[in-house]
Amino acid sequence: MALELVGVTKRFGAQLALDHVSLRVEDGDCYGFIGHNGAGKTTAMRIVLGLQRADEGRVIVAGFDAGAHPREARARMGGLIEVPGFQGGWSGTKNLIELGRLQGMTREQARREASSWIERVGLAGAGAKHVVNYSQGMRQRLGIAQALLGSPRYVLLDEPTNGLDPEGIAEMRELIQALRAEGQTFLVSSHQLHELATICNRIGVLRGGKMLLQGATSELLQGGGSRWRLETNDARAAEGALAKLGIARSVNAPSADDKGSALWIDIGERKSADVTRALVQSGVDVVSFAPSQTTLEEIYLRFAHGAGAAQASVAKNDGVATQVLDVPAERIAPKRPVSRMATFDLRRYAGSIGLALLFVSPAVVASLRVLHRSSQASANQAQIEAGKLFSSTAVNGFEALGLALQAGLPLLAFLVLGLASQSIAAEYARGTLRNVLLRPLKRIDCALGKGLALVTITYVAYAFLVAVSYVLVASLFQFADLAEVLPNGQKFLLTPASEMWGPLLHALVAPLPGLAAYAGLGFLAGAIARTSAGALSIALGLGVVLDLARVFTRPMGLAGALPSDHLPSPLSDTSYLSYYVDLVTNVSNVRFDHPLAAVLVPIGWALVAFVLAALLLRRRAIP
Numbered sequence: 001m002a003l004e005l006v007g008v009t010k011r012f013g014a015q016l017a018l019d020h021v022s023l024r025v026e027d028g029d030c031y032g033f034i035g036h037n038g039a040g041k042t043t044a045m046r047i048v049l050g051l052q053r054a055d056e057g058r059v060i061v062a063g064f065d066a067g068a069h070p071r072e073a074r075a076r077m078g079g080l081i082e083v084p085g086f087q088g089g090w091s092g093t094k095n096l097i098e099l100g101r102l103q104g105m106t107r108e109q110a111r112r113e114a115s116s117w118i119e120r121v122g123l124a125g126a127g128a129k130h131v132v133n134y135s136q137g138m139r140q141r142l143g144i145a146q147a148l149l150g151s152p153r154y155v156l157l158d159e160p161t162n163g164l165d166p167e168g169i170a171e172m173r174e175l176i177q178a179l180r181a182e183g184q185t186f187l188v189s190s191h192q193l194h195e196l197a198t199i200c201n202r203i204g205v206l207r208g209g210k211m212l213l214q215g216a217t218s219e220l221l222q223g224g225g226s227r228w229r230l231e232t233n234d235a236r237a238a239e240g241a242l243a244k245l246g247i248a249r250s251v252n253a254p255s256a257d258d259k260g261s262a263l264w265i266d267i268g269e270r271k272s273a274d275v276t277r278a279l280v281q282s283g284v285d286v287v288s289f290a291p292s293q294t295t296l297e298e299i300y301l302r303f304a305h306g307a308g309a310a311q312a313s314v315a316k317n318d319g320v321a322t323q324v325l326d327v328p329a330e331r332i333a334p335k336r337p338v339s340r341m342a343t344f345d346l347r348r349y350a351g352s353i354g355l356a357l358l359f360v361s362p363a364v365v366a367s368l369r370v371l372h373r374s375s376q377a378s379a380n381q382a383q384i385e386a387g388k389l390f391s392s393t394a395v396n397g398f399e400a401l402g403l404a405l406q407a408g409l410p411l412l413a414f415l416v417l418g419l420a421s422q423s424i425a426a427e428y429a430r431g432t433l434r435n436v437l438l439r440p441l442k443r444i445d446c447a448l449g450k451g452l453a454l455v456t457i458t459y460v461a462y463a464f465l466v467a468v469s470y471v472l473v474a475s476l477f478q479f480a481d482l483a484e485v486l487p488n489g490q491k492f493l494l495t496p497a498s499e500m501w502g503p504l505l506h507a508l509v510a511p512l513p514g515l516a517a518y519a520g521l522g523f524l525a526g527a528i529a530r531t532s533a534g535a536l537s538i539a540l541g542l543g544v545v546l547d548l549a550r551v552f553t554r555p556m557g558l559a560g561a562l563p564s565d566h567l568p569s570p571l572s573d574t575s576y577l578s579y580y581v582d583l584v585t586n587v588s589n590v591r592f593d594h595p596l597a598a599v600l601v602p603i604g605w606a607l608v609a610f611v612l613a614a615l616l617l618r619r620r621a622i623p
Contacts, residue, residue: 001062001328002026003048003077003154003187008057010043010209017043019209020057025154025187025202030180032200032217033189034300040209041189042081045156048187049079049438051622062153063328071333075104075440078152080160082623084143085431087348088132092142093118095131100149102344103439104334117145122171136163144172146435148179155179156187161195173199193296197221203296205303212303221294228272230279231262231287238263241282245275337441341449342456344436345423349457354422358415358461363468366408370400370469374476397479398500402507402581404469406568409511409577412465413518413567416458417539420522423450424617425535434622447614454519462515466508482586494586507580510566513602514575517563518543520609527613527620547571560594563602 003025010018018040025031033041046052048059050070059066059073066073086095093114100110118127121141126134134142140163147155157176161169169192176186176199190196196203197217204214213220232238242248247265267275272289279286334340349355377395427433437446482500483491522539529535546564550572553559559574560566566575579592 002060003062003185004058004060005044005048006058006060008044008047008054008059010040010047010052010054017209018047018054021206021209021211022057023204023211023214025185027153027185028180028183029202030176030186030188030200031202031204032196032296033187033204033206034193034196034296035189035206039206041206042158044206045079045158045187045189046081046622049077049081049156050074051081051434051437053619053621070442071337071440071445072331074438075333076153077156077438078147078149078154079156079158079438080143080147081156081158081434083162083431084139084146085434086131086139086142086146087432088430089130089351091128092123092131092134092138092145093127095142096145096149098344098347099146099435099439102340102436102441103150104340105150113149114145117148118142120148120175121145122168137165137168140164141168144175147438151182151184154185154187158189159191160188161190161192169195193300197296203299205300207303213299217296220299221296227294228265228267228275228289228291229262230265230289232279233285233287235263237282238279238284241279241284244282245270245278247275333440337445338449338452341436341441341446342452345450345453346456349419349453354415354419355457358412358419358457359464361415362408362412362461362465365411366404366465366469367472369407370404370472370476373400373403377477395477396482396497396584397473397477398482398497398504398584399581400473400477401469401504402577402584404473405466405507405511406573406577406581408465408469409462409568410570412461413515414540414543416454416461416515416518417522417525417543418536419457420454420519421525421529421535421539422532423454423523423526424613425526425529426532428530428620428622429532431623437622443618444614447610447617451520451523451610451613454523455516458515458519459512462511482584495584500584503580503583507577510576510580510598511568513599513606514563514567517602517605517609518567520606520613521546521563524609524613524616527616550574560597561601563605566598566602 005021005023007020007022008018009016009020021040021044023031033044035041043052047054048061048066050066050073061073062076064072064076086092087098090098096114096117097107097110100113101107103110105113115127118124121144123138123141123145126138131139131142140160144157144160147157160176161172164172173195176188180186180199186200188196188200200217202214203217203220205212230238239249242263242265247267247270249263249265272291276286276289279289373395424433427436437443441449479497479500481491481493481497482495483493521542525539525542526535529538543564546562547569548571549562550559550565550569553562554572554574568575568577576592576595576598
């Protein structure tokens with residue numbers, strides 16, 4: 001079993017980021033990536049983790065093709081790519097707990113894992129602090145902790161020591177070495193080449209998207225041959241004496257030469273004592289003479305500038321399997337990824353400002369409409385008693401509840417658009433979507449779970465609006481017969497209450513498809529945009545366009561094809577709720593002509609929007 005890249009190629013337009021890169025990380029290895037900025041190290045690691053799609057090639061994780069079995073592949077991996085992103089309003093411990101639960105752990109397992117890794121990465125005193133108050137170094141430590149949740153078989157770390165002080169770097173080095181002893185495998189990219197030399201048993205040199213060289217660290221560091229460093233007071237005289245001995249400068253010498261006072265020479269099979277004696281006899285004043293080991297910096301520079309090309313071409317596929325492997329029988333990816341994603345998002349929404357607005361604002365607007373209607377009813381009654389009005393239809397609870405929903409639903413629909421637009425876009429912008437997609441779930445699982453969470457929170461908010469409106473209406477009005485109030489105080493029966501309960505229930509259910517459509521459209525806006533503000537602008541702009549479009553499509557008989565036509569609006573209301581209010585106020589000749597379209601049209605819009613969003617998320621590269 002191993003982690004393998006086989007012929008992986010990635011292009012960004014005309015730029016070739018990875019050119020048939022192959023490597024193999026054996027169980028127990030710590031494999032170090034060496035390469036300049038833009039060499040393709042991060043791109044390769046993101047492809048392994050499923051954050052980016054390769055144009056060609058395959059990634060095999062413990063025998064599973066990551067393209068065919070992404071959940072099983074990710075269940076065996078953890079990763080830290082570039083700057084870690086977390087929920088700023090949560091503590092470090094809570095971030096890890098929620099990621100652990102998304103990963104398939106029980107609440108208790110996640111708590112134990114979070115506490116353990118918080119301590120092991122050096123955040124024991126900061127686990128309860130909100131991440132928004134963390135320093136860069138603390139975020140980096142937390143990023144390493146989330147990569148290690150569940151002790152994955154393979155851990156990919158991209159620049160893991162970024163933002164850490166020397167003490168933190170030493171601690172991370174010790175942690176990696178300890179975890180290797182416990183059986184974990186690492187693929188590490190770093191600019192700190194001397195750090196890689198101390199922890200990595202294998203090294204790969206990547207330049208311009210090509211794997212130039214890979215091999216055991218000990219063998220590469222010994223590749224300088226019998227190179228020695230000679231320091232004298234007269235380098236020119238030393239060169240002349242060495243020439244007589246047939247000793248030349250080492251071809252693997254560092255570019256720096258200590259201002260001419262030091263020479264790097266290859267003594268071959270000669271004994272160092274013989275060389276020293278010959279130099280002294282030639283009158284050379286030897287200050288120091290000692291063996292000099294090749295460094296990773298030298299290895300990289302030598303191969304990066306074209307030297308050793310023949311060796312590189314041979315080593316390019318060193319140790320990499322090319323045959324198709326049988327899929328292992330063992331399955332460890334947790335079940336129910338969609339429900340885990342949905343509950344993760346619901347917990348993320350809990351306590352947010354957006355959720356508070358979604359619940360409170362429509363209920364406030366609906367309550368104001370009920371109070372206004374109550375005031376109108378009192379004024380009408382006073383005019384009847386004063387003889388200024390012959391009669392008036394008594395306001396009952398059926399009418400007041402319909403008016404409350406007519407007032408609150410338009411605001412609720414736009415708030416749903418705004419909240420849904422942030423489901424992907426906000427997480428994408430602050431880097432938390434990466435942590436989500438590193439868990440053992442497919443992109444489609446993520447999209448379905450997020451969509452399910454949005455529809456759930458939308459319906460709960462609507463239920464809250466109905467509940468608040470009902471309680472207020474019930475305290476001010478009776479759900480009684482519809483009657484006309486005469487000057488003598490008598491009531492003339494128009495419609496019995498028993499005939500109004502059925503239409504009321506229908507009116508309460510009718511907005512549900514339209515709200516789902518608005519949730520889907522907002523979700524699609526978030527999948528299209530790259531920023532939170534951009535997603536919000538697209539979503540709210542779409543809501544306004546759909547509302548205004550009814551005015552232009554109604555003369556053509558096409559308004560019913562819009563989801564906005566099936567929800568109340570201050571501009572124009574042709575929804576079932578409008579029909580219901582007319583019905584319970586005894587408006588004559590009232591009809592509702594398209595009951596089937598009121599269900600099928602918004603559901604169709606919702607399905608199309610969620611499917612398009614899922615497809616966009618599936619193809620999107622996650623930074």
